[in-house]
Amino acid sequence: MYVVKVATDTAPRAPLSPAAIVAAGITLADEQGVDALSMRNLARSLGYEVMSLYNHVRNKDDLLTLMVDAVAAEIDLPDPSAPPLVAVRAMAVSTNAALARHPWAAPLWLRQAPGPARMRQMDDLLRLMYASGLSRELAHHGFHAVNNHVLGYTLQRLGMGLEGTDLEDKARDFMAGLDADTYPFMVAHIHEHLDGHTGSSFELVLDLILDGLVRLDREAR
Amino acid sequence: MYVVKVATDTAPRAPLSPAAIVAAGITLADEQGVDALSMRNLARSLGYEVMSLYNHVRNKDDLLTLMVDAVAAEIDLPDPSAPPLVAVRAMAVSTNAALARHPWAAPLWLRQAPGPARMRQMDDLLRLMYASGLSRELAHHGFHAVNNHVLGYTLQRLGMGLEGTDLEDKARDFMAGLDADTYPFMVAHIHEHLDGHTGSSFELVLDLILDGLVRLDREAR
DNA sequence: ACCTGAACACCGTTCAAGT
DNA sequence: ACCTGAACACCGTTCAAGT
Numbered sequence: 117m118y119v120v121k122v123a124t125d126t127a128p129r130a131p132l133s134p135a136a137i138v139a140a141g142i143t144l145a146d147e148q149g150v151d152a153l154s155m156r157n158l159a160r161s162l163g164y165e166v167m168s169l170y171n172h173v174r175n176k177d178d179l180l181t182l183m184v185d186a187v188a189a190e191i192d193l194p195d196p197s198a199p200p201l202v203a204v205r206a207m208a209v210s211t212n213a214a215l216a217r218h219p220w221a222a223p224l225w226l227r228q229a230p231g232p233a234r235m236r237q238m239d240d241l242l243r244l245m246y247a248s249g250l251s252r253e254l255a256h257h258g259f260h261a262v263n264n265h266v267l268g269y270t271l272q273r274l275g276m277g278l279e280g281t282d283l284e285d286k287a288r289d290f291m292a293g294l295d296a297d298t299y300p301f302m303v304a305h306i307h308e309h310l311d312g313h314t315g316s317s318f319e320l321v322l323d324l325i326l327d328g329l330v331r332l333d334r335e336a337r
Numbered sequence: 338m339y340v341v342k343v344a345t346d347t348a349p350r351a352p353l354s355p356a357a358i359v360a361a362g363i364t365l366a367d368e369q370g371v372d373a374l375s376m377r378n379l380a381r382s383l384g385y386e387v388m389s390l391y392n393h394v395r396n397k398d399d400l401l402t403l404m405v406d407a408v409a410a411e412i413d414l415p416d417p418s419a420p421p422l423v424a425v426r427a428m429a430v431s432t433n434a435a436l437a438r439h440p441w442a443a444p445l446w447l448r449q450a451p452g453p454a455r456m457r458q459m460d461d462l463l464r465l466m467y468a469s470g471l472s473r474e475l476a477h478h479g480f481h482a483v484n485n486h487v488l489g490y491t492l493q494r495l496g497m498g499l500e501g502t503d504l505e506d507k508a509r510d511f512m513a514g515l516d517a518d519t520y521p522f523m524v525a526h527i528h529e530h531l532d533g534h535t536g537s538s539f540e541l542v543l544d545l546i547l548d549g550l551v552r553l554d555r556e557a558r
Numbered sequence: 559a560c561c562t563g564a565a566c567a568c569c570g571t572t573c574a575a576g577t
Numbered sequence: 578a579c580c581t582g583a584a585c586a587c588c589g590t591t592c593a594a595g596t
Contacts, residue, residue, distance in 0.1 A: 256526065375588065
């Protein structure tokens, strides 16, 4: 007797694992926004029932922590042959790029406990700051300043992880409520954005911070 | 016949209004954290049923927007007699202070649509930047850099609006997982924090940014 | 005009039962 | 070891009914 395998409408489900769940969570958050990432939705996207997820992941907070750390793992490791502050700059740019690919990650960046990938990234960044020749104290502040700048700009740019539609709706409401008489500078500023003839704020201010640190250090000696 | 007013255990409830609801929401979020701010909890704290809130507030998103704008209203208006960049600095410090008083507000700052108070604050900040003598483009970037710095530092400092207990739990877990061999610089950095002999990063980097803008402008001429 | 009970469509998570 | 149905204690919000 032959048993014929029949193709079902639903794809044969892949076996569940922490890695598979995290990957599916990232895909879901990338495509539908973090608000759509419920345990129930996630389980459905994998072809399982909700409760199966809890065999592989402690709870939703644990899942989010793993997801954020997976994004941190996308950050390029520093080039060991580059001068320290050049490598710092490259890490900042790479972090910014990783956060841009996963808009939902930025608001979770500080909320979730750091996993191994983010620990690695922070340790590398600190090592580079300490190796840069800056004073111990300026290296300390520089670490925060750079982290801060990267995360802050991403948050500003992406509007805190809102999906495209929501963001556009808000932007439209925002523009509609703008009165050029009461908020003249806001209107002017937004036009500068729309005209797009202002360069990349991100790299300009990043360099301003890095150069400022070097200058401050030189002046203090 | 006398009707004697008897003191009840529950205080006589104040009449409901948007302002009263927003104020109660802020108190609740300040005291118990934003996670405890459900419409049901909020209504109970006011002595009403959930659905009564919807007579005065469109929905929860609307409420959060009003709450964030109430925090923005706590920011000092710029001193008109101060030089523009001095006033910018004062606004940054005042904004930082307002966000420190209401830790839940920072993560909502970019997520919620700006209300009149935040519009006012942004317009004032832009006016000051444009009046500072900086080039148009540097004023534009400076606006973002300052906003960014203030919000970013608050988020870092407050760990994204987590309540004290949660934060302390996470900090303890974090420290416990720290291995000085694999993350030597993280361990060193945290000790610098605990020893507390690093000055205020906030004002140092703020000045670094403001001074850097002036210097950049001077060099470009 | 303002308050509210019941209901709807969701959440995250636990627990006991299956295999 | 892994999957899952039922259940619990919550959410935000709508709607119709009260006053």
